[in-house]
Amino acid sequence: MISTPMDYLKLLKERAKKSRVYSLHQLTGLTVAEILGDREHKSLYIKLAKNRKGTDLIELARSVAERKNVNNKGAYFMRLLQKLGKTKGDEDINDKKQRRRKVSAPKD
Secondary structure: OOOOHHHHHHHHHHHHHOOOOOOHHHHHHHHHHHHHOOHHHHHHHHHHHHHOOHHHHHHHHHHHHHOOOOOOHHHHHHHHHHHHOOOOOOOOHHHHHHHHHOOOOOOO
16 A cells, blocks of 8 residues: 555556557667667657558667767657668558559449
């Protein structure tokens, strides 16, 4: 049982450190954040993983993490991701879904 408000605050801080992963894109985003050493922006990486292939994101993060001369690995990762964009054929998953939904009307 918790005796003081300070003990309760300590308990909350400890619980906040543990991650709760419920889906694959959350795990991928957290993995990318860990690889890049950028836990501050983990929600950004989770959002990216929701719309892009997780394996590609992890592969890119690992290649950025291996580079010794990069000061801000998170920013460099985002820049490379922006450059790769659609040129690699790594299109947004939502774009694919929208294309599938579009059905041409029959012509009379």
